[in-house]
Amino acid sequence: MKLISEKGVKRILMATAFSAISALLLIALFIISEGLPFIFKYGLKEFLFSSDWQPHLGKFGIYPMIVASLWVTLGAMVVGAPLGVAGALFLSEYVPKSVMNIIKPTIELLAAIPSVVYGFIGVMVLAPLIRDNFGGPGLSLLSASIILGIMILPTVISISIDSILAVPRSYREGSYALGATTWQTIHMVIVKASKSGIIASIILGMGRAIGETMAVIMVAGNSVNIPHSPLDSVRTLTANIALEMSYATGLHRQALFATGVILFIVIIILNSIASVAIRKRMVKR
Amino acid sequence: MRIHPRYTQGGAVAVLGGATILTLMILIFIIVFILEKGLPVINLNFLTSNPEDMGRAGGIFPTLIGTILLPLLAIIIATPLGIFTSVYLSEYTKETKVTKVIRFGTDCLAGIPSIIFGLFGYIFFVITLGFGWSILSGGLTLAVMILPTIIRTSEEAIKAVPKSYREVSFSLGATSWQTVKKVILPNALPGIVTGIMLSVGRSIGETAAVIFTAGSSLRIPSSVFDSTRTMAVHFYILAREGISAENAYGTAATLIISVLMVNLSAYWLMNRFIAKRS
Numbered sequence: 001m002k003l004i005s006e007k008g009v010k011r012i013l014m015a016t017a018f019s020a021i022s023a024l025l026l027i028a029l030f031i032i033s034e035g036l037p038f039i040f041k042y043g044l045k046e047f048l049f050s051s052d053w054q055p056h057l058g059k060f061g062i063y064p065m066i067v068a069s070l071w072v073t074l075g076a077m078v079v080g081a082p083l084g085v086a087g088a089l090f091l092s093e094y095v096p097k098s099v100m101n102i103i104k105p106t107i108e109l110l111a112a113i114p115s116v117v118y119g120f121i122g123v124m125v126l127a128p129l130i131r132d133n134f135g136g137p138g139l140s141l142l143s144a145s146i147i148l149g150i151m152i153l154p155t156v157i158s159i160s161i162d163s164i165l166a167v168p169r170s171y172r173e174g175s176y177a178l179g180a181t182t183w184q185t186i187h188m189v190i191v192k193a194s195k196s197g198i199i200a201s202i203i204l205g206m207g208r209a210i211g212e213t214m215a216v217i218m219v220a221g222n223s224v225n226i227p228h229s230p231l232d233s234v235r236t237l238t239a240n241i242a243l244e245m246s247y248a249t250g251l252h253r254q255a256l257f258a259t260g261v262i263l264f265i266v267i268i269i270l271n272s273i274a275s276v277a278i279r280k281r282m283v284k285r
Numbered sequence: 286m287r288i289h290p291r292y293t294q295g296g297a298v299a300v301l302g303g304a305t306i307l308t309l310m311i312l313i314f315i316i317v318f319i320l321e322k323g324l325p326v327i328n329l330n331f332l333t334s335n336p337e338d339m340g341r342a343g344g345i346f347p348t349l350i351g352t353i354l355l356p357l358l359a360i361i362i363a364t365p366l367g368i369f370t371s372v373y374l375s376e377y378t379k380e381t382k383v384t385k386v387i388r389f390g391t392d393c394l395a396g397i398p399s400i401i402f403g404l405f406g407y408i409f410f411v412i413t414l415g416f417g418w419s420i421l422s423g424g425l426t427l428a429v430m431i432l433p434t435i436i437r438t439s440e441e442a443i444k445a446v447p448k449s450y451r452e453v454s455f456s457l458g459a460t461s462w463q464t465v466k467k468v469i470l471p472n473a474l475p476g477i478v479t480g481i482m483l484s485v486g487r488s489i490g491e492t493a494a495v496i497f498t499a500g501s502s503l504r505i506p507s508s509v510f511d512s513t514r515t516m517a518v519h520f521y522i523l524a525r526e527g528i529s530a531e532n533a534y535g536t537a538a539t540l541i542i543s544v545l546m547v548n549l550s551a552y553w554l555m556n557r558f559i560a561k562r563s
Contacts, residue, residue: 006460006461006462009461009462010373010377010461012369013369013370013372013373013377014373014377014378016365016366016369016370016373017369017370017373017374017387018387019366019370019432020370020387020390020391020394020432020433020436021386021387021390021391021394023394023429023432024390024393024394024397025390026405026409027394027397027401027402027405027429030405030408030409030413031401031404031405031408034404034408082304083304083307083308084308086300086301086304086305087301087304087305087308089301090301090302090304090305091305094298094301094302095305103305103309105552106309106312107308107309107312109545109548109549109552110312110315110316112483112486112487112490112544112545112548113315113316113490113541113544114489114490114491114492114517114540114541114544115490115492115493116490116492116517116520116521116524116537117315117319117490117520117537117540117541118315119524120319120520120524120533120537121315121318121319123524124318125318150311150312150315153308153311153312154312157308180290181290181291181293181294182294182297182298183290183293183294183296183297183298184290184293184294186297187297204396207396207398208396208398210398211396211397211398211399211400211401212398213398213399213400213492213493214492214493214521217525218521218524218525238398238400238493241400241404242400242403242493242496245403245404245407245497246497256404257404257408260400260401260404263398263400263401264397264401267396267397267398267401268393268396270396271392271393271396272389272393274396275389275392
């Protein structure tokens with residue numbers, strides 16, 4: 001005897017299939033319902049473009065944090081994207097497959113290292129190095145950029161390799177048959193054919209960098225100011241939420257959720273771009 | 286001026302190879318550095334005794350319990366949801382607008398930063414549902430966080446089951462659900478388990494989403510409504526408040542070893558799965 005009919009099973013499966021999207025909507029709903037009233041009350045322009053963050057005085061301008069987040073993310077891209085794409089190209093085009101099959105999982109394994117550990121390395125190794133060689137407090141925009149750049153490497157490398165390997169063999173063979181060297185094949189054929197996947201990997205890395213919290217709190221120094229040099233201490237949007245969430249109440253807490261709303265929107269936009277880029281690759285194939 | 290292809294070729298090998306070696310060296314340095322400083326701290330006593338004086342002395346026993354309970358609860362909740370979703374997507378429906386929306390939602394959920402999960406878990410599970418800072422709130426938050434990973438890896442594992450298996454099952458008169466239960470899921474199991482293990486690895490190392498939902502109590506929990514502190518949160522507190530560098534290194538090493546062990550077994554399983562396939 002059957003407990004549930006085929007149709008019943010299908011209904012149950014269909015209902016669960018909506019779990020992820022409902023979770024996403026639930027997250028959006030709760031963050032927005034907590035943050036949006038604040039934005040209306042305080043004014044979006046004042047919230048985004050005022051440099052005055054003094055919660056005890058009722059001043060909630062997140063402009064310095066926005067600037068810091070942008071600089072830190074840009075810095076992470078400058079460090080991580082070239083290294084990651086270069087590594088992906090080298091591993092997929094120059095190195096024998098057997099070697100790559102060992103190195104790629106190793107790099108992916110490193111994506112599993114908790115972000116607090118990266119932050120700790122930043123505090124113990126990188127910050128003193130920067131302080132002694134370049135001056136400044138050490139815990140700075142520069143340290144945060146480098147640590148985040150390292151943290152996004154596995155994402156960039158792994159997704160880039162996947163899209164490079166998806167380039168049909170015949171493209172390479174055609175290029176080699178014309179007498180091209182490996183490098184000529186890479187920059188004239190491979191990079192062009194796998195462009196959208198490589199871009200997607202960089203955008204996903206960017207999403208990771210902008211959303212990273214714990215590592216940034218540990219290495220960025222956390223003072224609320226608009227940085228004038230890479231050696232300045234900065235506080236990012238994410239760090240601001242995490243640092244003040246534990247004691248914030250009332251309007252202050254709402255301001256932190258409103259910061260979350262801004263972050264949420266930025267991430268969804270970045271992910272949409274990446275997912276369009278990846279889908280374009282699939283269609284091409 | 287045109288440079289001879291032979292030189293650009295040599296230059297490219299040097300630059301790309303150099304970048305690759307640099308990447309590997311940085312990543313290996315991180316692991317070696319932590320293990321070198323942390324391993325001497327770890328002993329049986331460190332793992333089985335309670336922290337004393339806020340973690341300045343003593344061990345990390347309660348945080349081990351938290352680190353086991355939270356990911357466990359998360360996978361108990363997320364695994365059935367994830368597997369059912371992937372079964373529905375791959376076996377019960379064609380590519381339609383609805384599946385596209387589901388996939389896009391899953392991708393978006395995967396990209397959401399953990400601090401947002403922390404905010405959501407706090408306002409939804411801790412405050413609105415009234416679970417407080419607890420294992421339950423933390424486990425549910427982590428479950429939402431790992432759901433996309435489980436959906437994706439399960440779907441890939443299910444897709445890898447050869448079409449002929451399904452055809453044979455249907456030709457014997459089996460229904461869709463019987464085929465899923467008796468043919469597809471058993472064959473996709475190693476791949477699904479790999480996804481679960483990777484999720485456990487991510488949950489173990491998670492800090493931002495956990496600290497606002499499960500709290501940071503060092504007491505040994507007696508129910509799912511008690512607050513707990515995971516190893517990652519403990520390490521963060523030790524390192525950030527400069528409580529004890531020695532214990533921070535010890536905790537970090539234990540953390541890294543646990544995460545690597547979980548992930549290595551996931552890869553081992555996946556390789557065995559692939560070997561069996563071909």
